[in-house]
Amino acid sequence: MSTQVLFGQLLVGLINGSFYAMMSLGLAIIFGLLGIANIAQGAFYMMGAFFSWLLLRELGVTYFYALFLSPLIVGLIGAAVERTLLRRIYKLPHEYGLLLTFGVLMFTQGIFIYIFQTAGRPYPVPPELAGGYNLGFMFLPKYRAWVVVASIVTCFTAWYTLEKTSLGRTLRAATENPALTRAFGVNVPALMTFGFGAGVALAGAAGVLAAPIYTVSPIMGADLIIVVFAIIVIGGMGSILGSIVTSLSLGLLEGLAKVLYPQGSNMVVFVVMILVLLVRPAGLFGRER
């Protein structure tokens, strides 16, 4: 096989891995804070892509503005969902959170399919990022390089915010012990709304980044979220850096499989999940909770 093909697929793998990383990071924040395994994360990813497409088509808002605007809209919708729906089930077992967000996923996806049908819509690569570099062993499209850099910066920013800033400390305190955090005068319910909004905005941002690479379609998020769930089972939600590393390596592994054994490439993550369950049931970086 040519090195062109190999590195090309590895790059695609790295890109997918960075989408996985942003998705699972958002899921980890939400699960830590709200105890909800947000399967609707797939719908928010899809909305991120769709809003950027709509902003461009209807209002002429270009890519770089959409990169901030679209996740913001997604985050606000998320905050509204948290306020109106999720807030009512915090006292119930975690399973109900999964089921409720599953309803949100079905509803949102159903509405988008109703309006836009399932066919994919192309989103043009922004002109600033068109073209690419010839690295000798492979051709590197500028946009793909940008996606990897942008998502790694996003993940690093999220990690830095959570671990090193006072907002992050408050969020972690609320995750660890909401009652006590509240007793210190922190408005925990508002924090939870913010946390859910921020978590789904990460998915929205991944959607915007994905739009020029994959076509924009109402069903783009549902299959992705299942893979991300498997990645979370593999990595566990205990460590942020751990889940980023897991996501990127599984993306790369998928890329490698596309070259070596294309028929099985979409099953690689699930096979790894099975192996991890057999060897280290708690997950690579995980602790049960």
Place this chain on the structure above:
Amino acid sequence: MAADALRNRTNLILLAVAAVAALAAPFLFYPLFLTKVLCYALFASAFNLLLGSCGLLSFGHAAYFGAAAYVAGHAAKAWGMPFEVSIILGVFAAAALGAVFGYLAIRRQGIYFAMITLALAQMIYFLAVQLPFTGKEDGLTSIPRGRVLGLFDLDNLTVLYFTTLAIFVGALMLIHRIIHSPFGQVLHAIRDNEPRAISLGYVANRFKLQAFVLSAALAGLAGANKAIAFKLATLTDVHWTTSGSVILMTLLGGLGTLLGPFVGALITVALENYLADSGLPIQAVIGAIFILCILLFRRGVVGEAHALLDRLHRTTGKSHQG
């Protein structure tokens, strides 16, 4: 005492009404619609056995339903197996799959259990997309129905309905028996307090796995029956939306009740039939019902009815004493 006697009498009356309704139904409604309801009711009952009795939320029950549909369909179509053998092969396939997936999934608990079952089921979906014998996007079509017991032609829709009814009632009696057996009591104990059940000497994981395999096998029975009845096994049968809709049926009807899954399946199938002609977005409506059901109506139709009857019984019981 008075309340108990009253409850027994209510149950008997209900049973008689159900029997008459089941016998009269094919003459009042389209038998194929009723057959569909029964297949999904059995599917939801199988799911309910796992979630209601054992507290395990499987998000991938479509895998067992769909795998059995494909296996039974293939056996009937390609191998020319009789109806009964095809169904049994489907059930065995689902049980074997359930044993493997259950073994993997019970290694984690709670929300992770659900995620694992969902991911494993997605593997089956991908396999169904790629394997040669599933017919890919088209699915397995025009599966021959054959004859039940070699005698009665299943292409007669009334025969088909009563055969499916017999399978459904038999399975429901089996489930009833399982839940009220010592085995079922241990499942309840594990559901309510797993550490305590373990400390009492029960190997919780073994019981969970057994419940999982039973549930998968019954889901397979439903899937195999559906494939033969509708002469069709498709990717929809193994898709995650099917896993979701069986959860909805169970919740809507009443989690942990014997008749709930049937009621839920009836409502959902009727609704889907109605929506298919209306031009409304089916998936969005189902999603909205899901949300409302979780927020406002967690006991489901049968659960609410039970609660209402209990209240009635308590008040009449008291008036008898007084």
